[in-house]
């Protein structure tokens with residue numbers, strides 16, 4: 379059913395080996411306007427190679443290509459445009475989707491290979507920030523997409539559970555903390571303590587020294603320090619789990635920074651052996667002047683290790699453990715320098731696989747055009763935001779469909795779905811303006827709009843049965859949908875290759891729009907010889923919408 383493949387094959391055969399099939403596939407594009415056909419092949423590359431006018435080449439090629447799946451192949455200027463035989467092609471597409479079901483669009487490009495995805499990775503004793511939400515949502519979707527492409531995805535939550543801030547927190551807790559309060563409201567209490575520490579430290583510099591001391595104790599395995607740290611960690615993790623539960627996200631590993639404590643010596647020894655460690659003002663660093671970058675800090679003058687040391691060690695551990703083909707770090711763009719440094723140091727250490735590591739950056743979440751910040755205690759608690767979205771979704775249901783069964787489940791799917799979709803419909807590098815009202819609009823470019831379209835298709839399907847033997851459809855409304863359906867496998871591959879879930883969200887919006895147009899213009903359940911084909915079309919749309927949403931990490935209710 380891969381028409382592009384077939385077209386490319388025909389072209390390649392007619393080109394007598396002047397271009398490889400792969401190159402031809404690369405060149406084939408979609409014409410700007412539907413009247414220009416379904417597939418277009420530009421002849422500029424050939425023109426250069428053959429020193430001939432592109433339109434002349436196009437004319438000759440067009441005259442030579444014939445195939446039962448093609449209605450006609452004509453040249454238009456420098457392009458060879460192919461019009462598919464709508465009846466034959468649509469029958470083929472519909473049968474494929476119906477047969478493959480939610481496997482439609484899967485590929486085996488990653489079969490037998492592991493991809494490690496480091497995402498979410500919030501910091502213990504700090505609120506789960508909007509940035510962590512983006513990382514969670516993008517990383518989770520990339521994991522689904524990778525699996526769809528055949529990879530084994532390893533989801534790693536590299537918790538920020540180590541670092542000098544724990545020294546500060548311990549000091550603050552010992553001075554002003556209260557066990558009951560922390561237990562009742564861990565993240566908020568711990569954050570308050572942390573904020574208070576910084577306020578007090580402005581006038582009392584001794585506090586900073588004390589914090590350093592306590593962190594050192596922690597690194598040296600002091601019992602009191604360790605048990606406080608562990609308690610903070612457990613309480614925080616419990617809070618984070620609530621968010622993961624709401625979002626429907628799980629991890630294969632929660633090995634955070636602390637996990638690497640006893641593994642860092644080995645890393646430092648390796649660095650030494652390679653002659654990479656340099657002394658700089660008492661600290662040990664790896665110089666990266668050759669790359670025009672500041673040095674990567676490995677060990678501070680007081681012997682404390684750093685974020686980068688732990689990331690180096692984590693990369694070594696993951697390569698050893700998972701023998702990954704790819705390792706992604708879904709982390710905000712403000713950490714670009716850090717990852718550049720870490721990857722380069724690994725490369726300098728002689729690890730070829732350093733090239734397989736990739737930082738997947740993303741933009742900020744903005745509120746009224748400003749960055750949402752967690753500093754100075756001005757924090758938006760994510761769990762509250764999610765509950766708010768669910769509550770709003772519930773109100774919409776009460777207003778529009780009060781008799782709906784399982785209102786709460788559906789409200790959760792819609793509320794959570796709206797947040798995820800709102801994030802993933804934007805290219806990840808862009809900033810996202812956060813607005814609950816916008817993201818919940820059913821008439822808009824939203825998750826609920828796609829979910830609603832899926833529910834609409836489901837409701838038609840509940841009234842009827844899908845037949846196996848069908849004919850093709852060639853009216854303009856069906857054809858628009860058929861062409862979208864055909865693109866799904868390609869869109870998934872592109873999303874994976876660019877680590878860009880937004881291709882899928884945009885695709886789903888377009889498909890939903892096409893379907894709603896169809897729904898508005900065509901009477902689907904009407905007894906005539908094409909009824910079965912129309913129902914098959916509805917089924918295919920239903921399948922692809924649900925599967926596309928799943929790849930984004932969003933559920934598709936049958937009714938809403």
Ligand code: ARG
Pocket residue numbers: 496498499500501536537538689692707709
């Ligand atoms: N905990 C870090 C933060 O919140 C993100 C960690 C990302 N992953 C990593 N391997 N460094 O900024």
